[in-house]
Amino acid sequence: MTTIGIDLGTTNSAVAVTDANGITTTLAERDGARILPSCVYFAPDGSVVVGQRAKAMAVLEPDRVAMLFKRGMGEANFQFDGSEFTVDGKVWRPEELSGLVLKKLKQTAEDQLGPVSGAIVTVPAYFGEPERSATRAAAELAGLPVLRILNEPTAAAIAHGIDSGSRGKSILVFDLGGGTFDVTVMQVDEDREMRVLATGGNHRLGGADFDRVVVEMIAQRVQEEVGVDILAEPWIFQEVREKAEEIKKDLSTLESSTKPISTGGRPTSFTLTRAEFESAISDTVDDVSDMIEITLEESGLTDRDIDVVLMVGGSSRIPVFSDLLEKMFGKAPTFSRNLDEDVARGASILAAKLGGHVDPRSELAELAVPQDVASHGLGITVNDDDDQEVNGIVVRAGELVPAHGTRTFYAAVDGQTDVHLRINEGDEEDLAFVRQIGDGRASFGRPVPRGYPIRIDISYTEEQIVEVFAYDGQTGQQIGAVRLDRTGSMSGEEKQRAIAAIAETGLQ
Amino acid sequence: MSPIESDRDWIQLTEPASLGQSDIFGFFGIPPSPQEDLGKNIKLKRQFWTKRANGPGGRELAAKVKQNIQNLSKVLEEGAVPDRIVPTGDGKYEVLGEAQTPAELAAQLELFLRAGDLANVVATARFGLAKWPGNAEVIASIALALSELARDYPELGDDVRAFAITATDEGLAVDPANPDVWLAKARVLLALGQTTAVAQLEDKAVGSGVILPPEYFGLVATAFFRAGDIPGGISSLVRSVEASKGDPGVKSVATDAMMREVLIPMLPITSRKAAQDFSQAVSVAAWIADGVPEAEAEMLKFRVWATQAQSRVFIGDLALKSFLGVLTGFIALPLYSKLASRPGWRVLNDGPTNEDSWARWIDVADGEFIEELHMLSRTPFAWQSAPGEKWPTRQQVIEHMTGGV
Numbered sequence: 001m002t003t004i005g006i007d008l009g010t011t012n013s014a015v016a017v018t019d020a021n022g023i024t025t026t027l028a029e030r031d032g033a034r035i036l037p038s039c040v041y042f043a044p045d046g047s048v049v050v051g052q053r054a055k056a057m058a059v060l061e062p063d064r065v066a067m068l069f070k071r072g073m074g075e076a077n078f079q080f081d082g083s084e085f086t087v088d089g090k091v092w093r094p095e096e097l098s099g100l101v102l103k104k105l106k107q108t109a110e111d112q113l114g115p116v117s118g119a120i121v122t123v124p125a126y127f128g129e130p131e132r133s134a135t136r137a138a139a140e141l142a143g144l145p146v147l148r149i150l151n152e153p154t155a156a157a158i159a160h161g162i163d164s165g166s167r168g169k170s171i172l173v174f175d176l177g178g179g180t181f182d183v184t185v186m187q188v189d190e191d192r193e194m195r196v197l198a199t200g201g202n203h204r205l206g207g208a209d210f211d212r213v214v215v216e217m218i219a220q221r222v223q224e225e226v227g228v229d230i231l232a233e234p235w236i237f238q239e240v241r242e243k244a245e246e247i248k249k250d251l252s253t254l255e256s257s258t259k260p261i262s263t264g265g266r267p268t269s270f271t272l273t274r275a276e277f278e279s280a281i282s283d284t285v286d287d288v289s290d291m292i293e294i295t296l297e298e299s300g301l302t303d304r305d306i307d308v309v310l311m312v313g314g315s316s317r318i319p320v321f322s323d324l325l326e327k328m329f330g331k332a333p334t335f336s337r338n339l340d341e342d343v344a345r346g347a348s349i350l351a352a353k354l355g356g357h358v359d360p361r362s363e364l365a366e367l368a369v370p371q372d373v374a375s376h377g378l379g380i381t382v383n384d385d386d387d388q389e390v391n392g393i394v395v396r397a398g399e400l401v402p403a404h405g406t407r408t409f410y411a412a413v414d415g416q417t418d419v420h421l422r423i424n425e426g427d428e429e430d431l432a433f434v435r436q437i438g439d440g441r442a443s444f445g446r447p448v449p450r451g452y453p454i455r456i457d458i459s460y461t462e463e464q465i466v467e468v469f470a471y472d473g474q475t476g477q478q479i480g481a482v483r484l485d486r487t488g489s490m491s492g493e494e495k496q497r498a499i500a501a502i503a504e505t506g507l508q
Numbered sequence: 509m510s511p512i513e514s515d516r517d518w519i520q521l522t523e524p525a526s527l528g529q530s531d532i533f534g535f536f537g538i539p540p541s542p543q544e545d546l547g548k549n550i551k552l553k554r555q556f557w558t559k560r561a562n563g564p565g566g567r568e569l570a571a572k573v574k575q576n577i578q579n580l581s582k583v584l585e586e587g588a589v590p591d592r593i594v595p596t597g598d599g600k601y602e603v604l605g606e607a608q609t610p611a612e613l614a615a616q617l618e619l620f621l622r623a624g625d626l627a628n629v630v631a632t633a634r635f636g637l638a639k640w641p642g643n644a645e646v647i648a649s650i651a652l653a654l655s656e657l658a659r660d661y662p663e664l665g666d667d668v669r670a671f672a673i674t675a676t677d678e679g680l681a682v683d684p685a686n687p688d689v690w691l692a693k694a695r696v697l698l699a700l701g702q703t704t705a706v707a708q709l710e711d712k713a714v715g716s717g718v719i720l721p722p723e724y725f726g727l728v729a730t731a732f733f734r735a736g737d738i739p740g741g742i743s744s745l746v747r748s749v750e751a752s753k754g755d756p757g758v759k760s761v762a763t764d765a766m767m768r769e770v771l772i773p774m775l776p777i778t779s780r781k782a783a784q785d786f787s788q789a790v791s792v793a794a795w796i797a798d799g800v801p802e803a804e805a806e807m808l809k810f811r812v813w814a815t816q817a818q819s820r821v822f823i824g825d826l827a828l829k830s831f832l833g834v835l836t837g838f839i840a841l842p843l844y845s846k847l848a849s850r851p852g853w854r855v856l857n858d859g860p861t862n863e864d865s866w867a868r869w870i871d872v873a874d875g876e877f878i879e880e881l882h883m884l885s886r887t888p889f890a891w892q893s894a895p896g897e898k899w900p901t902r903q904q905v906i907e908h909m910t911g912g913v
Binding site: 126200201203283286287290293376424425426430432433434435 | 551554555558559560561562563564565566569570578
């Protein structure tokens with residue numbers, strides 16, 4: 001049986017396998033491409049196409065092509081305008097769409113390797129619990145057993161061989177992909193143990209946003225010169241979006257790029273210089289710079305402590321970011337050997353290790369399983385001294401996973417018989433800045449007086465599932481439990497229907 | 509304390525209490541922090557809210573606060589805004605009430621000027637003069653604003669021009685011993701094109717026993733230059749430097765004026781007299797620039813050319829020169845050398861026009877500064893088809909002389 005590693009990306013995905021000797025291969029699709037665009041096309045005849053052909057169809061039938069759905073994991077609405085994605089009256093949730101991409105990748109692997117017994121699927125390090133649960137649910141919909149959900153920067157670091165040649169070193173991984181941005185500070189100790197110190201980012205920032213900036217610049221120019229509003233014309237918009245992406249890529253190596261733009265039969269052209277592009281994204285660059293500084297501070301290290309800056313993700317090719325990192329750390333960053341494949345390759349290396357079929361003489365056998373940290377804190381809603389509702393933090397962000405926290409709270413009123421457990425994700429007491437990710441009830445079984453203790457234990461398991469237990473503070477008896485082994489934004493019934501539907505869906 | 513753990517009240521503020529100056533500063537923690545911490549505080553606050561904007565909850569509010577931080581820090585970078593002026597975005601402002609102090613009036617005038625709002629500039633100036641009649645600070649602000657208007661909008665109405673004169677006359681009547689009022693008057697006269705009146709005003713001021721500021725002489729110099737009186741302008745620049753007691757800022761401005769108004773228009777040099785005049789003017793400018801490194805650096809190229817322009821370049825036959833030297837026991841050598849040489853300015857003017865002139869032209873033209881200096885001039889050489897046309901390089905000259913490489 002075989003294990004695989006999957007990079008389920010916002011714009012592109014990839015699948016890789018590592019054999020018992022530690023040799024890693026990125027698996028190619030039938031067309032030879034090792035990168036699968038994360039796009040799904042729903043043809044009017046009911047067939048479903050995933051990948052490059054689906055992306056190409058976005059120009060002709062934009063309303064039938066789903067893209068960038070990873071940004072909406074755990075939510076129903078992921079499109080730029082905040083709407084749901086609906087085709088022929090059916091709403092497709094991000095988990096289902098991701099399930100289709102995973103199914104396609106699984107097929108690719110099984111065509112070449114035979115049955116797959118398990119996979120490690122990567123997620124942005126800064127993903128919260130709902131997004132991770134949704135990713136797990138997507139794999140379940142695709143019939144793919146998940147060995148572990150792994151953070152993308154950690155996977156990239158493994159693929160880059162950070163563990164083998166980096167004993168005692170501190171590494172900053174800068175991962176700017178198609179739709180998400182992560183910055184992770186990690187250390188490799190003398191025993192090759194890879195430990196994440198801090199992680200930060202923005203899972204709504206990536207190459208797609210830079211494309212959008214260029215699209216808006218083109219739209220303004222076309223409006224001025226030709227009088228056509230391309231943002232209101234889906235057909236033209238998709239074509240312009242492709243041109244914008246080409247221009248952005250050109251500007252990683254060229255000082256300027258010119259593309260012909262066809263608008264309602266009136267040809268025109270658009271030229272953008274690198275300086276203009278960098279000026280247009282300067283606010284984003286400032287945000288990125290801020291997030292690096294914040295994460296570094298949270299890690300307890302300074303810029304002088306960082307030995308290696310590793311660039312990961314396709315958008316890290318944009319020169320302004322490597323310039324920024326060189327300026328911040330005083331050394332040229334190291335680019336991941338293959339920006340588009342290393343996350344999947346790193347995941348496959350760990351999958352082989354966890355799958356247990358590794359030659360004990362190979363270097364892979366010595367690979368230490370990396371330890372991630374909780375990217376967000378966990379707590380429950382309680383009343384403070386002023387009787388205002390706040391988030392009572394139990395597990396703090398930055399704790400090594402598996403993480404566990406215990407805290408005692410007290411009954412708010414005389415005669416209280418039960419407790420509403422509202423579980424929050426976030427590192428702040430102010431409820432305005434946390435997200436409620438689940439709820440449940442705990443019951444004392446009798447009225448208790450005001451001030452009666454209740455102990456709350458919250459665990460963040462190695463599988464990154466949140467478990468909450470409530471105990472009677474005096475007797476120690478468990479009085480309530482909540483396990484957030486959820487299915488993204490879907491109910492259990494919806495999930496069963498989706499599993500059946502995706503299993504029946506033939507993919508092209 | 510880390511910005512992301514901060515419990516400082518001002519970092520938590522989502523918007524200022526008002527868009528007045530003091531509340532915007534308060535939004536960035538000033539006070540309690542001193543004003544020099546503004547940049548640091550803006551960064552702390554931005555990072556705190558960036559973290560929140562990327563957090564699991566409250567992203568929309570955090571994004572809005574981040575936008576506030578960006579807008580308001582920009583407002584403060586552009587200059588302090590009085591309490592009764594509210595930025596409304598896109599560089600525009602709304603005035604909520606009349607100025608309460610002369611400083612506020614000055615700020616309002618500046619903002620209206622920046623926005624190109626002529627009607628409000630004039631209305632605010634009239635209001636200021638009515639509210640603080642004869643106040644030197646107010647007169648100075650009004651004069652500055654109206655002279656800027658007159659410079660940028662030649663079509664300005666006669667009533668506004670008359671008001672500018674009236675306002676400054678009123679200032680002189682109320683506070684004739686105040687040099688700032690004289691400065692304001694000179695500024696207005698200059699802006700209205702009354703250059704002769706500016707020079708005459710100085711006599712009146714000196715007659716009143718007023719010690720005029722250096723800036724005043726700068727205005728007088730400008731008036732002279734505009735009237736074509738170059739010596740008068742140079743004299744006024746020298747007086748401005750003297751009055752400032754060698755202030756580097758005044759020296760820098762005066763050096764710039766010397767270059768722009770005197771030295772560059774003298775290029776290219778076309779006569780022996782012009783070369784002498786250029787050399788003298790350069791000497792004065794070098795004296796003005798003395799002690800100010802940037803100004804001295806700017807002057808260097810002028811000084812180099814002032815020397816080289818008058819140096820003689822041998823254009824005769826070297827073989828003949830040697831032969832004559834030997835033949836006459838070197839007695840005729842100085843005479844031949846003088847007869848067969850030309851001053852540098854003439855060699856440069858002759859240009860690379862024939863086989864004989866190429867080599868000696870490049871020896872004069874190939875200095876580090878000579879081309880750069882003449883590029884500033886709008887008058888082309890006869891051998892140039894247009895001003896600013898690049899000169900041949902030494903390599904091109906060599907290739908030409910050797911028939912190409």
